[in-house]
Amino acid sequence: QTVVTQEPSFSVSPGGTVTLTCGLSSGSVSTSYYPSWYQQIPGQAPRTLIYRTNSRSSGVPDRFSGSILGNKAALTITGAQADDESDYYCVLYMGSGVYVFGDGTKVTVL
Amino acid sequence: EVQLVESGGGLVQSGGSLRLSCAASGFIFSSYLMHWVRQVPGKGLVWVSRINTDGSGTTYADSVKGRFTISRDNAKNTLYLQMNSLRADDTAVYYCARAPNDYFGMDVWGQGTTVTVSS
Numbered sequence: 001q002t003v004v005t006q007e008p009s010f011s012v013s014p015g016g017t018v019t020l021t022c023g024l025s026s027g028s029v030s031t032s033y034y035p036s037w038y039q040q041i042p043g044q045a046p047r048t049l050i051y052r053t054n055s056r057s058s059g060v061p062d063r064f065s066g067s068i069l070g071n072k073a074a075l076t077i078t079g080a081q082a083d084d085e086s087d088y089y090c091v092l093y094m095g096s097g098v099y100v101f102g103d104g105t106k107v108t109v110l
Numbered sequence: 111e112v113q114l115v116e117s118g119g120g121l122v123q124s125g126g127s128l129r130l131s132c133a134a135s136g137f138i139f140s141s142y143l144m145h146w147v148r149q150v151p152g153k154g155l156v157w158v159s160r161i162n163t164d165g166s167g168t169t170y171a172d173s174v175k176g177r178f179t180i181s182r183d184n185a186k187n188t189l190y191l192q193m194n195s196l197r198a199d200d201t202a203v204y205y206c207a208r209a210p211n212d213y214f215g216m217d218v219w220g221q222g223t224t225v226t227v228s229s
Contacts, residue, residue, distance in 0.1 A: 001172075038216075045221050045222055046219050047219070048218070048219070052213065052215070089155050091155075091215055097169030098169055098171075100157060101154060101157055104155070
């Protein structure tokens with residue numbers, strides 16, 4: 001069974017930059033997996049940040065960017081703000097209409 | 111305003127059934143794929159199912175295949191999830207989400223409805 005891997009947690013200083021990654025337990029992530037990224041504050045519904053690797057969803061500030069770094073998808077937050085403190089999830093399209101979420105990364109801004 | 115509102119959650123005994131609904135408004139419902147995603151409180155998001163625009167194509171996570179059925183009524187702008195043979199590990203908040211054809215992901219999410227399966 002395919003497992004999508006994410007770092008459990010990350011800390012970043014206000015104004016700093018953090019890069020979260022999204023990998024596969026076996027194999028490399030490419031644009032063919034159409035990685036997307038979601039932000040979720042506990043107790044709230046998810047919010048879409050990035051789709052199709054690097055396209056920003058409507059209303060998402062440009063301090064959030066998506067890319068492929070090496071063999072993983074990546075979400076970079078540049079100039080982190082206090083309200084970026086949240087859980088971040090990636091999802092990969094596995095083909096044939098099937099999707100798999102990663103377990104999420106908890107980002108702390110301090 | 112684009113909106114998705116889930117309903118139908120509640121408490122059900124193990125082995126029972128429940129049907130969730132997701133009412134869509136503010137957009138052309140029939141033009142979008144739709145997903146169900148669930149989340150056990152304190153845990154991560156898990157993809158459950160997807161349906162294409164006219165309802166002719168559906169896919170499921172292995173954990174729910176054969177027990178859950180996704181469907182839609184484009185005339186009523188409503189998405190459904192029929193859940194049968196429910197188990198304690200189906201306990202979760204269930205979100206519906208909209209998916210543009212070219213997104214390969216979700217763009218708008220509902221607020222969720224809670225399903226609790228008692229053993």
